[in-house]
Amino acid sequence: MSEWLEERRRVLLTAQQLLEKRLTVGSSGNVSQRVGAELLAITPNRRYTEDLTPADIVIATFEGDVVDGDGIPSSELMLHVGVYQARPEVQAVIHAHPRYVSAVAMTGRPIPPILEDQMIYLGGQIEVAAHAMSGSDELAAAAVLALGERNACLLANHGALAVGRDLRAALYACEYLEKLCLAFLWASLLGDPDVLPPEVVETEQAFFRMMQRTESELVGARIRR
Known part of the structure; x- marks a missing residue:
């Protein structure tokens, strides 16, 4: 256990x-961090968070084999693996069920570019992954497609998926998504929310992509060292 204690x-x-x-x-939701090239540290399946200790966090391969730990990896293991395989720069993944995210996810409606911090920190319009059974390869594929190059997406009738260069960034992405969904719900009560002008969307998406490339290069440099 001491080998991966910090993770x-x-x-x-x-x-x-x-x-x-x-x-x-x-016990809902799950958190993981990439460990090296093809391992991840992930919360165990159906365990109350307040009861967990570091020893309960499972180290597993991308194929789902447990390398260290007595628990069973989260049932959403392949959702996390799918993101890591599609997005090499991503170092942390969070799947959660925030209340306002859950409400918007039930509508099946994407969230258009309506807030500045949505564009800068999440990367643009928030898409909704098609519904699929929890823990299935189909859910993983749908989530990766909806996520694209952004840092968050909705899972239809389910919840949130957020990613980042580290666990703190992924957690903030989850919070930004919940804040966005709350704003979207309230604004929708007054009518259709105003969408940011196209030139603003284009500029802020370019900025987001530039920051993503910079972070990816920094992560790559750390891994090579």
């Missing part, structure tokens, strides 16, 4: 913060 501690802390920030409930 396990970070994953557990993030899972605890999800609970504290009311972004998930009970």
Whole structure:
């Protein structure tokens, strides 16, 4: 366990913060961090977060084999793996069930570019992944498609998927998504929210992509060292 103790501690802390920030409930939701090239540290399946210790965080391969830990990896393991395989720059993945995200996810409606921080930190219009059974390869494929190059997406009738260069960035992406969904719901009560002008969308998406490339290069440099 000592070999991956720091990674396990970070994953557990993030899972605890999800609970504290009311972004998930009970044993729902899951958190992972990439460990090296083809391993990840991930929360165990159906365990109450407040009962977990670092030793309960599972180290698994991208094929789903447990390398270290006595628990069973989250049932959404392949959702996390799918993101890591499609997005090499991503170092952390969070799947949660925030209340306002869940409400918008039930509508099946994407969230158009309506807020500045949505564009800068999440990357643009928030898409909705087609519904599929939890833990299935179909859900993983649909989520990766909806996520694209952005840092968050909705899972239809399910919840949120957020990613980042580290666990803190992924957690903030989850919070930004919840804030956005709340704003979208309230604005929709007054009519259709105004969409940002096309030239603003284009500029801010270019800025987001530039920042993503910079972060990807920094991650690559750390891995090579």
